[in-house]
Amino acid sequence: QKEVEQDPGPLSVPEGAIVSLNCTYSNSAFQYFMWYRQYSRKGPELLMYTYSSGNKEDGRFTAQVDKSSKYISLFIRDSQPSDSATYLCAMTLNSGGYQKVTFGIGTKLQVIP
Amino acid sequence: DTEVTQTPKHLVMGMTNKKSLKCEQHMGHRAMYWYKQKAKKPPELMFVYSYEKLSINESVPSRFSPECPNSSLLNLHLHALQPEDSALYLCASTQGAGYTFGSGTRLTVV
Numbered sequence: 534q535k536e537v538e539q540d541p542g543p544l545s546v547p548e549g550a551i552v553s554l555n556c557t558y559s560n561s562a563f564q565y566f567m568w569y570r571q572y573s574r575k576g577p578e579l580l581m582y583t584y585s586s587g588n589k590e591d592g593r594f595t596a597q598v599d600k601s602s603k604y605i606s607l608f609i610r611d612s613q614p615s616d617s618a619t620y621l622c623a624m625t626l627n628s629g630g631y632q633k634v635t636f637g638i639g640t641k642l643q644v645i646p
Numbered sequence: 647d648t649e650v651t652q653t654p655k656h657l658v659m660g661m662t663n664k665k666s667l668k669c670e671q672h673m674g675h676r677a678m679y680w681y682k683q684k685a686k687k688p689p690e691l692m693f694v695y696s697y698e699k700l701s702i703n704e705s706v707p708s709r710f711s712p713e714c715p716n717s718s719l720l721n722l723h724l725h726a727l728q729p730e731d732s733a734l735y736l737c738a739s740t741q742g743a744g745y746t747f748g749s750g751t752r753l754t755v756v
Binding site: 574632634637 | 746
């Protein structure tokens with residue numbers, strides 16, 4: 534079993550739809566939970582990170598963490614064609630003095646105009 | 647300045663060449679990383695520098711040689727690479743959680 538599971542998609546939605554992206558994990562020692570957006574041939578861009586269970590909102594994006602279920606989600610409201618990208622979930626734990634990151638495989642999202 | 651700058655953006659090199667990738671950040675981050683990313687895969691950690699000291703080497707072949715000249719700069723020296731080393735090479739930095747990635751260098755080995 535992988536430490537972080539993420540559906541690779543692709544996921545196609547019409548413009549304006551609410552998008553739900555999810556990851557599950559098995560290691561209860563993970564401390565920080567992050568979502569990155571990666572456009573084709575570019576580096577990942579940090580969208581949101583959170584430490585505790587609950588919701589965190591930033592504009593059209595909401596990150597949700599449920600530590601009891603080992604499940605994290607990213608919701609995108611009023612999706613736009615410019616949101617078309619690969620979304621990577623990532624989780625960290627402290628390992629030898631640095632934050633070791635484990636990435637999901639990424640979900641490819643396409644928002645159709 | 648909230649960016650990690652990587653140069654060059656693209657690099658094509660032969661298997662006998664020596665080249666270097668450069669990474670720069672001025673955010674005061676004390677941890678810097680090299681990652682390798684193949685198509686449709688997540689980034690894979692190669693090296694971690696903490697306070698300018700190499701702290702993690704994820705069993706990377708010696709044809710990749712990292713260097714951290716100062717707290718803002720990170721280099722990756724390449725020598726005698728193989729075609730399978732073709733990938734997007736990403737530099738990242740962090741102070742706490744949440745990495746800031748550069749745009750990467752797309753490397754093609756011919």
